[in-house]
Amino acid sequence: MRSLILVSVLILSSCFYSYETGIRPINVSDPVAHDSDDPAIWIDSATPGNSLILGTDKSSDGALYVYDIQGNEIPGLTISGLDTPNNVDVEYGLDPSGFDYDIAVVTERGRQQLRIYSLPDMTTIDNGGIPMFLGESNRNCMGIALYKRPGDGVIFAVVSRNGGPSGSYLWQYRFDVDGAGIVTAAHVRSFGLFSDRSQIESVAVDDELGFIYYSDELAGVRKYHADPDHPDADEQLSLIGLRDFSRESEGISIYDLGDGTGYIIVSDQKANSFNIYPREGTTADGNHHPLIKRVDVQAEDSDGNEIGSTTVFPLYAGGLFVAMSTDSTFHYYAWDQIANDPGETLRSLSD
Numbered sequence: 029m030r031s032l033i034l035v036s037v038l039i040l041s042s043c044f045y046s047y048e049t050g051i052r053p054i055n056v057s058d059p060v061a062h063d064s065d066d067p068a069i070w071i072d073s074a075t076p077g078n079s080l081i082l083g084t085d086k087s088s089d090g091a092l093y094v095y096d097i098q099g100n101e102i103p104g105l106t107i108s109g110l111d112t113p114n115n116v117d118v119e120y121g122l123d124p125s126g127f128d129y130d131i132a133v134v135t136e137r138g139r140q141q142l143r144i145y146s147l148p149d150m151t152t153i154d155n156g157g158i159p160m161f162l163g164e165s166n167r168n169c170m171g172i173a174l175y176k177r178p179g180d181g182v183i184f185a186v187v188s189r190n191g192g193p194s195g196s197y198l199w200q201y202r203f204d205v206d207g208a209g210i211v212t213a214a215h216v217r218s219f220g221l222f223s224d225r226s227q228i229e230s231v232a233v234d235d236e237l238g239f240i241y242y243s244d245e246l247a248g249v250r251k252y253h254a255d256p257d258h259p260d261a262d263e264q265l266s267l268i269g270l271r272d273f274s275r276e277s278e279g280i281s282i283y284d285l286g287d288g289t290g291y292i293i294v295s296d297q298k299a300n301s302f303n304i305y306p307r308e309g310t311t312a313d314g315n316h317h318p319l320i321k322r323v324d325v326q327a328e329d330s331d332g333n334e335i336g337s338t339t340v341f342p343l344y345a346g347g348l349f350v351a352m353s354t355d356s357t358f359h360y361y362a363w364d365q366i367a368n369d370p371g372e373t374l375r376s377l378s379d
Contacts (some may be wrong), residue, residue, distance in 0.1 A: 080147065143159070191234060199215055253265070302325060321374060333349065333350060
């Protein structure tokens with residue numbers, strides 16, 4: 029039955045989308061009003077079919093769109109009235125002070141602040157917004173990645189901007205919740221080398237292994253410890269993909285196989301493709317991440333992506349991979365489509 033559903037969806041998609049090359053999406057979201065930019069996935073562990081996909085509409089009259097797992101906008105959940113919402117991320121179980129929230133966090137670049145919403149109801153819990161990069165000349169926040177420290181459950185936000193100095197380009201904030209259930213943030217670290225070419229937008233965090241990855245767009249993907257209290261927190265651990273991209277490294281997501289292994293997926297934006305690297309590194313060096321595979325997709329000029337590393341979605345065998353596309357939509361793929369596509373394979377995904 030699942031294969032029949034997949035075939036039906038693919039046939040239906042082909043009636044509306046006339047892409048020529050690359051993996052065809054299983055579903056394509058309803059379009060945003062202006063400029064799609066970055067997705068995030070919230071998985072409802074109790075009822076996976078009620079999981080949500082969030083996507084930013086990066087405009088001065090912007091919004092945070094909320095979709096179901098087939099790409100339909102959900103009436104009443106989309107947040108409008110945002111000024112240039114750039115990137116979005118999701119984290120589970122913000123639980124100090126007796127509150128227990130899953131949260132979606134958006135960088136509202138036009139107002140130089142974070143917006144925070146509880147999931148799945150999309151209720152505002154930030155008292156109107158949390159200012160970013162206070163005291164800096166450039167406060168235009170762009171990228172966002174959330175990190176939940178395994179030892180104590182504290183949640184941190186790692187935020188990038190559209191310009192900044194090498195060594196302190198990114199800022200990290202610790203989240204707390206006050207007695208009224210409102211989230212506050214305290215600056216705990218400034219870090220991050222920058223090549224001084226282009227900018228840094230895309231950031232991703234591997235909670236389990238404790239690493240931050242961010243795209244220094246014309247240099248590659250840089251890797252740091254996620255815990256601000258790590259003794260080597262300010263030391264760059266790796267520069268990934270130095271010569272692997274046609275022009276810019278962009279959106280990053282982590283595919284977690286649940287045993288410390290998996291993949292780092294990075295958008296080669298101008299090539300309409302994704303590069304795949306081993307999450308765990310190599311046997312000899314855990315900070316060496318050689319290119320495994322390149323896969324072409326039909327998402328156009330994609331600079332934001334996310335993956336749900338789970339098989340809970342029947343339509344998306346192996347997990348749900350969402351990539352923004354500059355036709356104002358978000359494309360939904362199954363991980364198995366990516367893993368099984370011949371693409372340009374340099375070594376087996378099962379190695």
